[in-house]
Amino acid sequence: MDELINPSRTSSSYEAADIADNNEDFSIFLKKKKKKPQKSPEESIPAKTMEDEKEIKKNELELKPKKCVDGFEYAEMIEAESSVAEYEKLKNNLARIYEFELDPFQQQAIVAMENGHSVFVAAHTSAGKTVVAEYAIALSRKHRSRVVYTSPIKALSNQKFRDFRNQFQDVGLITGDMQINEDASCLIMTTEILKSMLYNGRVSSDELEWVIFDEVHYINDNDRGHVWEEVLIMLPHQVKIVMLSATVPNCLEFADWVGRIKNRKIHVVQTLSRPVPLRHHLYFGIDKNSRNCCYEIMGPNGVFNIQNFHEAKNAQLALWTKPDGQVLDSHIGNERGHYLTIVHFLLNQNLLPAVVFIFSRKNCTKFANQLCQSIDLTTAEEKAGIRELFEKYLATFKGTDRALPQVKMIEKLCERGFAVHHSGILPVLKELVEILFQKGYVKFLLATETFAMGVNMPARSVIFDALDKFDGSKRRQLNCTEYIQMAGRAGRRGIDDSGFVAILSKGRDTYDYAALLPILMGKAISLESKFRITYNMLLNIIRAEQLNINDMLQSSYVERVSLRALSSKNEEIAKTLEKVNALPKLTCVDCTEVEEAASINNYYTTLMSYINKRQSLLTTLIESNSAVEELMIPGRYLLICYPQKNIACMLVCIHTFINTKGAKELDVISLQLPQGRGGRKVGYDILSEDDKLKEKQNLLFEHSIKYGLETLVDNQQSYNRLEIMKNVPFENIIAICNAKVENIGGKEVSEYLQQRNAFGSRGSEPSRFVSNLMIEMDILMKSIIQNPSNDFLLKFGEDLKSNEVDIRDEISQLVLLRENLLDESRYICRQCVEFDSHIHMVHERKLLEAEHIKLKLETSFAALTLTDDYVSCLKVLKELNFINKENLLTLKGKVAVQINEDTLLLTELIFENVFQKRSCSEIAAMLSAVTAQHRFAKHKDQERNGKIKTKFTDADIINSLKDEIATVANKLDIIEGKHYVVNARTSDITFGLMEAVYQWAEGMSFEQITHLTDADEGLIVRCIQRLDDILRDIRNAGEIIGDKTLVQKMTETSAAICRDIVFHQSLYVANN
Helix, strand or coil, rough: CCEEEEEEECCCHHHHHHHHCCCCCCCCCCCCCCCCCCCCCCCCCCCCHHHCCCCHHHHCCCCCCCCCEEECCCEEEEEEHHHHHHHHHHHCCCCCCCCCCCCHHHHHHHHHCCCEEEEECCCCCCCCCCCHHHHHHHHHCCCCCCCEECCHHHHHHHHHHHHHHHHCCCCCCCCCEEEEECCCCEEEEEEEHHHHHCCCCCCCCEEEEEEEEECCCHHHHHCCCHHHHHHHCCCCCCCCEEEEECCCCHHHHHHHHHHHHHHHHHHHHHCCCCCEEEEEEEECCCCCCCCCCEEEEEECHHHHHHHHHHHHHHHHHHEEEEECCCCCCCCCHHHHHHHHHHHHHHHHHCCCCCCEEEECCHHHHHHHHHHHHHCCCCCCHHHHHHHHHHHHHHCCCCCHHHHCCHHHHHHHHHHEEEEEECCCCCCHHHHHHHHHHHHCCECCCCCHHHHHCCCCEEEEEECCCCCEEEEEEEEECCCCHHHHHHCEECCCCCCCEEEEEEEEECCCCCCHHHHHHHHHHHHCCCCCCCCCCCCHHHHHHHCCCCCCHHHHHCCCHHHHHHHHHHHHHHHHHHHHHHHHHCCHHHHHHHHHCCCHCCHHHHHHHHHHHHHHHHHHHHHHHHHHHHHCCCCCCCCCCEEEEEEEEEEEEEEEEEEEEEEEEEEEEEEEEEECCCCCCCCCCCCHHHHHHHHHHHHHHHHHHHHHCCCCCCCCCCCCCCCCEEEEEEEEEHEEEEEEEEEECCCCHHHHHHHHHHHHHHHHHHHHCCCHHHHHHHHHHHHHHHHHHHHHCCCCCCCCCCCCCCCCCCHHHHHHHHHHHHHHCCCCCCCHHHHHCCCCHHHHHHHHHHHHHHHHHHHHHHHCCCCCHHHHHHHHHHHHHCCCEEECCCCECCCHHHHHHHCCCHHHHHHHHCCCCCCCCHHHHHHHHHHHHHHCCCCCCCCCCEECCCCCCCCCCCHHHHHHHHHHHHHHHHHHHHHHHHHCCCHHHHHHHHCCHHHHHHHHHHCCCHHHHHHHHCCHHHHHHHHHHHHHHHHHHHHHHHHHCHHHHHHHHHHHHHHHHHCCHHHHCCCCCCCC
């Protein structure tokens, strides 16, 4: 896969059969050695290799990377031009000689790797990223070290094993159920396998030099993307990394994150060029007469041809319009006509082989069979070659397997040049189709989007059956990344001048221009973190002493922004602490050498507590108490803080109460401020919310010290105008007055304010009502100034109260704080002649100390995004007794570590002794509920071929198995819900294959069990293969707890299901 995978994919959109094996329990990998002192890169290279390279001076080979971009100092984008000269110096001493001229991006990557750098390579499909992986393998062979190649799925691992074995010979493959040449210098495996090895401490950096991550953009996968993050975090720092990805817009950011967690520079190589340019078309031919209805809408230059698009639209409409102007019905269901026509078009235009992407397994098979009945694309010689390959590769099939309807269908299709490729096809048949396609026997392949992940599968043409798909939850349009991923299969390097891409436009209406543009020319999807807390990860971290959950979460990609800021934050913390320590210490006797309750520190703490509690309590009362909210009517006088104009306390009158979408604000009227005061504070609007809060607190502090708690300032000036201040938040209210003005919302005030807004001081004279309002506000203001006892304000506990106990307690505390602050005898510090200076010294120190604490919290574990998820999962594990109070593994927890899939459910089943009383067939059937990805059809008794399914299994047995596993799953759901863990466990349990798996374990043939379900053969095989992985996990768990019966039952169940076509060896793995 060389373009980015859709981040919101589900198992149904990726196809169930292509999910990688999850079992990672094996006893071999890199031999663990005693820890040695860390070597420099030069010291770790064997002496002979160093001798061979003496003639090459390293400083002559250094690339000139770009200056770090946007603060990504751990990622360096290499300039293409800078690598040419360096590569020429290396050309005759490469670890691998190529018979063709390498592209510039390949040269860049090779020079970077020769200099011992890790690389991130982003390029389009078929651009040649595999060359970079091959060179890392060649370097490890030259250095006599080891290399690991990881892929996202087992099928891709098998393909790469074949390719690399043909080139390097000393290559091994490790999967959940198979180890081939495990001591090889190059090991192929899925990312899950490597994750398990890292958790189990089976990866030693003494010999391992490189790890290659192919399809690294798979990190966007919702279900499995977190695995890539875990592996990258846990890899030893000495191991160098090669990451191969589709073109993504944020490759520098991702590389910088990897560089930070590995403490090494990552050299980024990116190319946007395609080795074979693409031409995109609309095709709407439906018969012989319209066969050539094909319009290019975007060429290799990437410019959308709007003129051709409109011509295509008009031509398509004309095709469906009679000469008399009557519009024909769009032949719904006439897909066969579209496909027959386009096959002939491609054949005549020499545009085969072609891959057709259809987002439905059912339609892939249906259209292929329809075409096969009408068209034959192969010669007699090709047919003979196809039959020979079928006989060769399927020779080991049992008689009943060789006669499977799907086997016969695929063979018939292939003989005529057609084939299908999707998760419903048997894995061995999918591989055979891939081999036939590579050899040129298959000319027209109908596939789902998973085929875009295959290697070495370029075609002359790519056809899109549609531009929308069901993604597991809803039907939606393809995004640009998905489209380019599939379209990128068009064009064979060295054979075709361009790749032909066509979108089938069915019916009389073509695609809308606005819908096509984002698909063809939209922005690629960025790499985003899908890191999440899993029970298996938590248990493994608790078990492994060298791992730490804090480090794991802090190093995750989701924390990349805070990770980039960590260094500067630590510097800020140190500087802030220095400033705190540098402040002069207060030594005043009256302020400090008194009882703590009377000290200036306590006074300051009480004052700031009052200011903050008053603000929050007023807001709470207004929002939660209807009686108080009723006071907030137009005409009510308030005292507010208005930091926008640097005013700590001012009198206003409510003009409008705003309550929309949960946001409660006020528009208020005030007397226009005197000349020279109240101008808008420069830069206030761009401050952060935290800084705005600080501004307000500073204002209120200064005002309270100088004038009092709720006191207006006497400006000794008269006011002659009103002004309105909009969207004042409740948090700015200082006090509610007992006075109000009637009819404040009337016409006269509104007209006056409109004129003031429109004409300013040139507006007409105010009306009598407005003039009276200004006089009244002026009188009230002076009255409040002259009466410090604040009889004009509503009082907490008397006028402002609540029936809620918690709020009542808060009010009592606030009243007590106010009384203490107004009690002059309480604080001796107030008698100090330098109180004002001293309280500001305390204020400065407290602000710096608060900033220091805030910075430390921002870098602490509590500030991490996933901390709450971690705590919730930890509570679940404790309640289920997987860990004890000291956060150490219990016996149950040690067993759970062995379970890689649905950890909680399977462990609970083990400890409830569910398997002890069950037969092997019943165990297999029960566990299929965890591994099956097929649900019952709407008509459970209706088979695919229309016959009524035969029932072989006692319904009571199946129902009891369902009830037993569902009961445990429901119990876990309740516990997880209690601790706010979102898992929806029951949705992962599927009973659609229970009877088929039961009979398979009983010895029934594969052909027979296909009659027990409407599931495709490929889904049945995948279910049983994953089932064997789970049986292996449970068997290992049985050995941990010394349960010989459990071990024996799992062994016998595995033996019962591991047979015939379900466990047929991969064609890529079989010896040539």
